[in-house]
Amino acid sequence: MKKIKWKLPHITDTLLGRIFLKKRHQVGICCIIKDENQYLEEWMRYHLQIGVTHFFIYDNESTVSVRDTLARLDLLTYATVIDFPGKSQQVPAYAHCLEHFGFWCRWLAFID
Secondary structure (H helix, E strand, O other): OOOOOOOOOOHHHOHHHHHHOOOOEEEEEEEEEOOOHHHHHHHHHHHHHOOOOEEEEEEOOOOOOHHHHHHHOOOHHHEEEEEOOOOOOHHHHHHHHHHHHHHHEEEEEEOO
8 A cells, every 4th residue: 555645834834833833932022233232231131121032133234243242241042143234124124034033922023
C-alpha cells in the first residue's frame, strides 16, 4: 500500500496559527531610531516597568551601534535590533516589523 504524504502548511505560516498560537511577548514596541542611544536606557527601563516585554528597534544608521549600546547596558535580551539604513525609512520599518514580528506579540505599539 502506498503511503500518502500530507502537504499541510506549518501552523505558524497560517493566519489561524498566528492568531491562536501562544505569543512570545505580551506587549511589544516597534520604533526606528538614529543616534538616540543616550536616551535608550531610561526609555527602555521605564517601558519595562509599565509592562512592555520586548522591543523591536530599527537602527537607522546610528553613529554608535544600538546593538552595542544595549549589550553594554545589559538590555539586549529585551530587544531585537534590526539594521535599517536609508532615508525616509519609518513607514517601511513599521511595515517590516508588523510583517515579521507582529504575530510574536499579543499587543504591538508603534512609537515615533
